[in-house]
Amino acid sequence: MSVSCAGIGEVRAPLLQGLWECVRAGQEDILLSPYLPALYGFVIHLLLCAPFLVLDTLGRVCQRVRSWRITAGSGPPPPLRRWVGCFWKVLYQYLTTIVPATALFQRVRSPVMPELAPSCWQFFVEVFACLLLFDMLFFIWHICMHRFPWLYRNIHQLHHRHHIPFALAAQDSNSGELLSLLLLALSSAWVLGCHPLSEAFFHLINSWLAVEAHCGYDLPLALHRLLPCLGGAPYHQAHHTLLSVNYAPYFTHWDLLFGTFRAPVKRSQ
Template sequence: MLNQQCVRPELRAEQPEMNASIAATPSDLLLQDVWDAVRARDVLQSRHLPAAYALLTHVLLSAPFFALDSLAAVWPRVRWWRLAAGSGPPPSAAQWLRCLGRLLLRYAVAVVPATALLQSLGDPELRELPELAPSCWRLCTEVAACLLLFDALFFAWHLAMHRVPWLYVHVHRQHHQQQAPFALAAQDASWVELLSLLLLALASARLLGCHPLSEVVFHLFNSWLAVEDHCGYDLPWALSRVLPFLGGAPHHQAHHGLYGVNFAPYFTHWDKLFGTYRSTRKD
């Protein structure tokens, strides 16, 4: 066996990277390929990316529920899945278009410029992208930690918006226009609330020191959970049916109907702890 002291210094410096590559799993190597492709396009350095990504993912993830709302008029099975099946027809295409118009206007006028300004004020060194992708384990743990932290921050902010009358009237009331919300309406809120929630999501990832790729995946999951919460359907394959600690659409629709319960966006533990939890599952 070669003595470690006999190995040339430059080879000793390469050994940790060689060992890391040998220990890497296929999923880790796939993540590295994905990360290399992302870094090559340099899209993560854009000051407009956070707001544009939030809007684009929200609209795209809402599209399947637009199809469900369209089918509900002709397919009884879809109407049976609706949480508000007895309260009237599903939202029409005109309602969806009006909601989309409001979102585009608020993002263009306020959210995109404000987030771009805040991004430009940050330390440029913090936006430098690492060469290595996170391991699969690190990505999963960071995404889970971000969701838990964001859920806690959102719960506190959401509760404050309901308990402080000025905040409710001037910031949050617009989001409660529909007692039976639909998927796209998850972001149908005042520009102040939209900006505050985007900043909470960004802060969650930054406070935890997440890898940029973990942050991208977190924002994707965050958008999906928000859409599912507001979709108006209790689907058999919904995440809340698989993971009992998630509230899902029934949990959040009860909030829109009763106002004083179920303030946490995704998980149920904060509402249970503070006595604001209302069970909604019939089965």
């Protein structure tokens, strides 16, 4: 018996409806706060970086962990003081620029909290569409920041201080660049008319992919090993090393199409 995709989505909707009702219960003022997107992004980024801080700590004493480090002279994992210094720089960017600017954007956007959760099918389509749209927008903006000298010197060059990136450095950028990327992510969900639950999950996946791309490890169960369409950390480390390749944040199709793809650096054994 055939069942349409929409039908499948509607059947499974109660799973998301229960989650959505739990999230909404007495929390609408918080969910509608203009400060929520920036605070959510900052906290999620820190939480997702935590496992890699553990790996970097273990990597200083464990050869097995060091064997997962990407080659090309990556050296030992970054010390704790580098993590702490990066944390304070990112926190300063958020407090001085990201939080007030995104709050203004949210007031213009005027988000609403619907009573119903998305169907499972709607949830999947919205999250995947956001990933595809943001991937394209980031690719265009990233190339512009490299191809126009003024943009590179004044906006993007700061991020490339990290020739060998680590997880927390995913957001260690000029405040203008960090703000532009967050606004691209928010705008992607806004343009597509995403349900808030879909948007929250998209931002979670977006943060994880950014952290994983900068982590400096080619882990055995990394997403790019499970999904060949993703670039992952080796792909992005090639960008930090060579500068003129691998501009897309997630997928490889735009770099393949425009001839800027470079095969990832293989990890050491």
